[in-house]
C-alpha cells in the first residue's frame with residue numbers, strides 16, 4: 001500500500017506533467033471502485049483545466065479550473081500511469097506497487113489531455129476518484145484526518161492531550177489516521193525503532209520526552225523518505241524509472257532475526273503481529 005512519501009512522489013510526477021493541461025476526454029471502463037463513479041463524472045471533467053495537483057495525507061487533490069476538485073485515493077493497489085501520446089514511453093508508472101509498465105488488465109479510468117493521458121489501474125479496486133464541488137466541501141471531506149507529521153499542529157500539546165487516558169498501544173495510534181495522517185506500517189516501525197519505544201507500549205504510559213521523540217522523529221523519517229523517492233517494495237518506480245531508495249535505510253522493517261543496527265546494541269530484530277500488522281522491533285533497545 002502506498003504511504004505518504006510514495007503518494008508525494010506520484011503527486012510531483014503528475015504536477016510536473018499535467019498541470020495547466022486541459023482535459024479533452026474521460027473514459028470510465030469500470031465504475032465500481034471503492035466509491036461508485038457517478039454517470040456524470042466524464043462530462044463534469046471534460047474541458048476542465050487541471051490547475052495544480054496537491055496532496056493531503058494519502059489523498060491526491062486535482063484543482064480544476066471551475067474551482068472544484070477531483071480527490072483521488074490509490075487504495076491498496078492503485079497506480080497511475082502516464083502515457084505520452086506522441087512518443088513511446090515504456091515506463092509509465094508514476095506510483096507505488098506493481099508493474100512499472102501499463103498492465104493489460106484493470107485499467108478503469110483514462111483522463112485524456114491533448115498530448116498525454118493518465119490511466120488509473122487498480123486490480124483490487126479499493127481506490128477511488130471523487131468530484132468535490134468546492135473548497136468548503138473539500139475541507140469537510142478531509143475533516144476526519146489528523147494533522148500530517150510536518151504540520152505545526154502535530155505538537156507536544158496535541159499529542160499529550162490525544163493520549164490522555166487512552167489504553168491502546170503506540171503502534172496503533174501511529175497508524176490511526178484520526179491521530180496523525182499519512183504514516184503507514186513501514187514508517188511506523190521505523191519511527192518507533194528510532195525513538196527506542198516498544199510498539200506495544202500503552203500510550204498513557206509514555207513520558208513527555210517519549211512523545212517529543214515520536215513527534216520529531218516522525219517528521220524526520222517522512223521528510224527523509226520523500227527525499228529518497230519513497231521506498232521501493234514490489235517494483236515501485238517513479239516516472240523516470242528510478243527505484244525509491246529509502247528501503248536501504250530501513251532499520252527494522254523486514255529485518256526479522258537480523259542484528260540490531262543501533263551502535264553497540266546486541267539485540268536481534270523481532271517480528272510480531274500487533275493490530276493486525278507486521279511489527280518489527282529490537283528486543284534490547286526497544287524493551
Ligand SMILES: [Zn+2]
Nearest residue numbers: 260265282285
Ligand atoms: Zn537494538
